Structures are given as C-alpha cells and as structure tokens.
Amino acid sequence: MTASLTLTSLSRSFGETKAVDNVSLTINPGQFVGVIGRSGAGKSTMLRLINRLIDPSSGSVSFDGTEITALRGKALRDWRRSCAMIFQQFNLVDRLDVLTNVLIGRLAEHGFLSSMAMQFSDAERTMAIEALDRLDLVPQALQRAGTLSGGQQQRVAIAKALVQRPKIMLADEPIASLDPANATRVMDGLKRINTDDGITVMVNLHTLDTARAYCDRIIAMRAGRVMFDGTARQLTDDVVRDIYGLDGFAEFNEAVTSTTARATGRVNETV
Numbered sequence: 444m445t446a447s448l449t450l451t452s453l454s455r456s457f458g459e460t461k462a463v464d465n466v467s468l469t470i471n472p473g474q475f476v477g478v479i480g481r482s483g484a485g486k487s488t489m490l491r492l493i494n495r496l497i498d499p500s501s502g503s504v505s506f507d508g509t510e511i512t513a514l515r516g517k518a519l520r521d522w523r524r525s526c527a528m529i530f531q532q533f534n535l536v537d538r539l540d541v542l543t544n545v546l547i548g549r550l551a552e553h554g555f556l557s558s559m560a561m562q563f564s565d566a567e568r569t570m571a572i573e574a575l576d577r578l579d580l581v582p583q584a585l586q587r588a589g590t591l592s593g594g595q596q597q598r599v600a601i602a603k604a605l606v607q608r609p610k611i612m613l614a615d616e617p618i619a620s621l622d623p624a625n626a627t628r629v630m631d632g633l634k635r636i637n638t639d640d641g642i643t644v645m646v647n648l649h650t651l652d653t654a655r656a657y658c659d660r661i662i663a664m665r666a667g668r669v670m671f672d673g674t675a676r677q678l679t680d681d682v683v684r685d686i687y688g689l690d691g692f693a694e695f696n697e698a699v700t701s702t703t704a705r706a707t708g709r710v711n712e713t714v
C-alpha cells in the first residue's frame with residue numbers, strides 16, 4: 444500500500460534515558476491511531492521524531508518510500524507541512540484574530556517577502572473560512588484567538604493544520620487541558636477530518652476511554668517500547684495492567700473509583 448508511514452527500529456536517547464526504544468510500526472493511510480501510556484513513556488518523543496522536530500539516535504522513519512530522517516531544507520519543510528502537528532497548548536497568536544491564525548497555516552507555502560507581509564490570496568481566505576466552518580467556528584472568525592475557550596482554541600489549531608493540506612495529523616495530547624465537553628468537540632473534529640478527508644491521525648492521549656471511543660488502533664508505550672498494538676476490544680484489563688504497571692493500575696483504579704466508576708460500575712476508563 445502506498446503512503447504508509449513506517450518506523451523501523453526507531454530509537455532516541457536523552458543521556459541515559461531511552462525515550463523511544465527500538466520501535467517498529469507501519470501506519471496505513473487513513474488510520475486513526477491513539478498512542479497511550481504513562482507519563483514519560485515516550486509518546487511525545489515518538490511524534491516529534493515523525494515530524495522531525497527531533498532526530499533519532501538510530502533507526503528510520505519513512506513515508507511513501509521516502510526516508511524522512513534524511514530530508515533537509517525545502518524537502519524537510521515540505522514534510523513538516525504535510526505532517527501537521529497539534530500541541531496541547533494550541534500554539535496560536537492570542538492577539539491576532541482567529542481567521543489570521545488559521546491563515547498562518549498557509550505561510551509555509553509562501554515566499555519570504557509575502558510571509559513577512561502576511562499577504563493572503565482570496566482562495567486562501569476561502570480555504571481558511573471553509574476549515575473554520577468544518578470546526579463550527581465561523582462565528583468566531585474575527586474574534587481575537589486569546590479570547591476563545593481552550594476547546595475553541597484547539598479547534599482553531601486544527602483548522603490551521605487543515606489549511607496546510609496535510610496527509611498526516613499528529614496531535615500531542617490535544618485534549619489534556621480541556622474539560623470533557625470541549626475534549627469531545629475536539630476529538631469529534633479530528634475524527635471528522637480523518638473520515639471525510641482520509642487524513643491519517645495519530646494522537647497521544649491520557650484517557651483510555653477516549654482512545655477506545657475514537658481510535659481504530661491503539662498503540663500503548665511503556666519505557667520507550669511498544670507494549671500493545673491492537674484494537675480497543677483487544678485492550679483488556681490485563682493488557683492495561685501490563686502497560687501501566689501494578690502501581691499505575693492501582694493509582695488509576697483509585698482515580699476512577701473516586702469519580703465515575705462508583706456511579707457507573709465501570710472501571711478502566713480514565714488514566
């Protein structure tokens with residue numbers, strides 16, 4: 444199959460810490476992949492290696508047969524554009540309006556001078572409005588980004604990523620700082636883009652129930668390694684215990700017991 448993303452024996456160390464340790468994976472086009480694991484498991488490092496925000500210590504990342512780790516200059520900038528990244532902290536310019544923030548997603552395709560002047564074509568403005576419409580944000584288009592709720596800001600960040608016309612969207616804990624209602628709208632936005640446009644989505648998540656609800660495929664990491672790679676149905680309690688460790692599982696059970704589980708009789712929903 445073409446346009447697959449392939450990680451082969453990918454590793455990245457920081458001093459003595461093996462943040463990502465010998466990971467091999469193939470992500471097929473159009474998949475919605477959730478990456479879970481305890482804090483420090485290596486989830487962010489793996490996404491940053493794919494986007495080339497950092498370089499591997501060893502191993503390779505390839506996309507559609509192109510060796511990503513070897514890209515330089517314009518080819519690297521092109522890759523970063525087609526592999527859009529969304530962060531927990533939104534990365535918007537608060538004092539600029541929403542529409543302009545989205546248009547900034549187009550700057551990678553501009554030359555230096557038009558970038559500096561922030562000049563955008565009518566076609567680009569239309570594209571930005573369409574992206575905002577898909578995320579139910581047209582009424583906020585002229586509002587300053589800093590005045591929006593966290594969930595709205597994250598949806599603006601997704602619209603900004605969308606106008607880059609990416610093939611892959613990487614999202615590093617996009618809902619970690621949001622309340623449940625806003626988190627749902629952000630995840631629904633990502634899912635719609637994945638389903639409607641066939642854009643591959645790879646998202647780091649802290650909540651198991653979100654991973655189970657949205658992801659075709661769940662990858663669980665522990666200490667830099669892939670401990671589980673399968674469907675939500677295959678992610679049983681025993682697997683969760685392996686991923687989070689006995690103490691992690693206990694902590695996690697406690698957290699759940701004190702909130703939803705007691706009321707619903709369910710466990711293993713939140714980490």
Ligand SMILES: Nc1ncnc2c1ncn2[C@@H]1O[C@H](COP(=O)(O)OP(=O)(O)OP(=O)(O)O)[C@@H](O)[C@H]1O
Nearest residue numbers: 457460461462480481482483484485486487488489
């Ligand atoms: N720039 C860095 N310098 C030194 N150590 C780092 C750096 N980036 C990551 N690490 C270490 O690598 C390991 C993996 O970190 P990473 O951020 O990838 O984990 P994570 O699963 O995303 O965690 P979290 O859920 O808390 O974001 C951790 O031990 C972390 O301290």
